[in-house]
Amino acid sequence: MAKVLMKGTVAIAEAAVRAGCRFFAGYPITPQNEIPEYLSWRLPEVGGAFVQGESEVASINMVYGAAANGTRAMTSSSSPGISLMTEGLSYLSGTKLPALVVNISRGGPGLGTIQPAQTDYLQATKAMGHGGFRVMVFAPSTLQEAVDLTYECFDYAERDRNPVLLLMDGSLGAIMEQVEFPPMKELTDEGTRKWNLAKHEGETRMPRMLTPVYPEVILENENKQRALLTKQWEENDVRVEEFMMEDAEYVVVAYGISARVSKEAILNLREQGHKVGLIRPITLFPFPKKTFQNLNYDQVKAFIDIELAIPAQMRDDIEVAVRGRAPVYEYGRSGGMLFDDESVYDAIHKIVTGGAE
Amino acid sequence: MAQKIYSRPKSLMPMPSGFCPGCLHPLATKLIADAIDELGQNNNAVHVLPVGCSALNLMYWRGDMLGAAHGRAPAAATGFKRSAPDRLVFAYQGDGDLAAIGLAEIMSAANRGENFTVFFANNSTYGMTGGQMAPTTLIGQKTSTTKYGRDAETTGFPMRMCEIISTLDAPYYVARFALNAPKGVNQAKKGIKKALQYQLEGKGFTFVELLTNCPTTWGMTPLQSLDYMETNTIPYFIPGVYKDKGEKA
Numbered sequence A: 001m002a003k004v005l006m007k008g009t010v011a012i013a014e015a016a017v018r019a020g021c022r023f024f025a026g027y028p029i030t031p032q033n034e035i036p037e038y039l040s041w042r043l044p045e046v047g048g049a050f051v052q053g054e055s056e057v058a059s060i061n062m063v064y065g066a067a068a069n070g071t072r073a074m075t076s077s078s079s080p081g082i083s084l085m086t087e088g089l090s091y092l093s094g095t096k097l098p099a100l101v102v103n104i105s106r107g108g109p110g111l112g113t114i115q116p117a118q119t120d121y122l123q124a125t126k127a128m129g130h131g132g133f134r135v136m137v138f139a140p141s142t143l144q145e146a147v148d149l150t151y152e153c154f155d156y157a158e159r160d161r162n163p164v165l166l167l168m169d170g171s172l173g174a175i176m177e178q179v180e181f182p183p184m185k186e187l188t189d190e191g192t193r194k195w196n197l198a199k200h201e202g203e204t205r206m207p208r209m210l211t212p213v214y215p216e217v218i219l220e221n222e223n224k225q226r227a228l229l230t231k232q233w234e235e236n237d238v239r240v241e242e243f244m245m246e247d248a249e250y251v252v253v254a255y256g257i258s259a260r261v262s263k264e265a266i267l268n269l270r271e272q273g274h275k276v277g278l279i280r281p282i283t284l285f286p287f288p289k290k291t292f293q294n295l296n297y298d299q300v301k302a303f304i305d306i307e308l309a310i311p312a313q314m315r316d317d318i319e320v321a322v323r324g325r326a327p328v329y330e331y332g333r334s335g336g337m338l339f340d341d342e343s344v345y346d347a348i349h350k351i352v353t354g355g356a357e
Numbered sequence B: 001m002a003q004k005i006y007s008r009p010k011s012l013m014p015m016p017s018g019f020c021p022g023c024l025h026p027l028a029t030k031l032i033a034d035a036i037d038e039l040g041q042n043n044n045a046v047h048v049l050p051v052g053c054s055a056l057n058l059m060y061w062r063g064d065m066l067g068a069a070h071g072r073a074p075a076a077a078t079g080f081k082r083s084a085p086d087r088l089v090f091a092y093q094g095d096g097d098l099a100a101i102g103l104a105e106i107m108s109a110a111n112r113g114e115n116f117t118v119f120f121a122n123n124s125t126y127g128m129t130g131g132q133m134a135p136t137t138l139i140g141q142k143t144s145t146t147k148y149g150r151d152a153e154t155t156g157f158p159m160r161m162c163e164i165i166s167t168l169d170a171p172y173y174v175a176r177f178a179l180n181a182p183k184g185v186n187q188a189k190k191g192i193k194k195a196l197q198y199q200l201e202g203k204g205f206t207f208v209e210l211l212t213n214c215p216t217t218w219g220m221t222p223l224q225s226l227d228y229m230e231t232n233t234i235p236y237f238i239p240g241v242y243k244d245k246g247e248k249a
């Protein structure tokens, strides 16, 4: 298929359709409105359903209903709306229903700003709701990657019977880039037939119940299964990009838009002879701990966490992975303020030349 | 030869009820089960459970079930029905679930004319959490959060959901029945069946309110609670058919 020029939000919407998504419910919020707008006409074209929910609370619960039928379902929102979805996300995980939730994040807390930010990292990776469940969190840094990850997210969600989060800040949602779309997936109930409430062609099945209520003994077991699942993610599903890491003495850690800007800065620093590299987590959860474990700490002198967040939110994960073997610094902007490659250059340069306190 | 004139509906499991003695939730559930039997929809029905005492039905109902979050049954039903338009989908909600935390979901689903049925069990209290005030609690009614009786001055007036919902254009059938006496029970049975029938015909949103009790948190014997309904509940929540688009000429 030929490449097409597309806006980030629209690219995600089309990728979802190609992945077999046939249900969307969502509530307007900037900067992600193009996703519901696009799907409001695109889904009916392919025999799917679009509902403009009366709130994010309603929307996530509509997704819950569609997912129970085994229909590939998604919603999208931005930070304040995602907060409203957290009970519903907990119910999805509790009832073991797959779904894709897209957060095109903006600055907070509160109503904050409609400008881009990466201040939802902790919410995304630690607790997307009450009850101690976790979700896989994917963070693309190009639109092609956003398309490819969206396409795969539904498979992960179905495999694990758990919601999946695609976290992308508002700037990536707003830019236009060339993307190539994967083909339309054939619709199949293979991944959900064992548990869904759908009618099965030519087969009578026993009545089924999908609920997040369990007797204590069973609930504890379910949670043990969830713990196991998290372990498996860490074993098998970690995605990470290493950029100029071979001889790196200073390691920038950044994801999404921050990684993109950092790459520019690193190229310039390299030109000045500074040995700087980048670790870019693509899965924010599971976090690429092993990448940090495998580093040569005789070579690595320091880490610099670069985020659109003050204070940096990924820092705790980096510190845990580094285990005190090298200092961790941070640089960021917040509240919808952005950095450019020059300010990132300066921030890294200061540390590289021993100027950081 | 003996003829069987009364039996357990197919949609109910043969097991003893865990509802409090005299509670009308099981009766409401049975009326729905009867209607589903009569319509031959046992294998096609999807029961969306609320959060509240009636979620206990997950123990007794035989058929597909989906447990929704508190107040969100109409949203979950929307998602399911839009994905599976051929199924007979109904939600059963209490008054805390529907008229307080879930007010946006019920009004919006009704306003969209979603093609499913909502059964609304109004017992004028939050039974499951111990009998606190609900939006439907009667003026003067004592609850655990209105020790001296509900005071309109600070808590407003009981909400009449049938009246409110029937102001919307989309709903196809809106009716209220009282389950404290045989007459209302018989009418309810017909109304429930009618609502489900309309759904099968694709007519859109149907809403049946069932006035029920909560002897346990009302602090009454079952019989006292039925009398209380007759003298207090029914005069405020007047039973009747508030909207029936199928009946007009």
Ligand SMILES: Cc1ncc(C[n+]2csc(CCOP(=O)(O)OP(=O)(O)O)c2C)c(N)n1
Residues within 6 Å of the ligand: B051, B052, B053, B054, B070, B093, B094, B095, B096, B097, B098, B121, B123, B125, B126, B127, B128, B129, B134, B214
């Ligand atoms: C988000 C949330 N808030 C509160 C509760 C606690 N809760 C459980 S049932 C219920 C009220 C149920 O009352 P009603 O809907 O009238 O049903 P009844 O038990 O009276 O049949 C409440 C508040 C909850 N489960 N979830």
Ligand code: SF4
Residues within 6 Å of the ligand: B019, B020, B022, B023, B024, B025, B053, B123, B127, B128, B213, B214, B215, B216, B217
């Ligand atoms: S607490 Fe009230 S509503 Fe709940 S089962 Fe008992 S009598 Fe019925």
Ligand SMILES: [Mg+2]
Residues within 6 Å of the ligand: B094, B095, B096, B121, B122, B123, B124, B125, B126, B127, B134
């Ligand atoms: Mg109640």
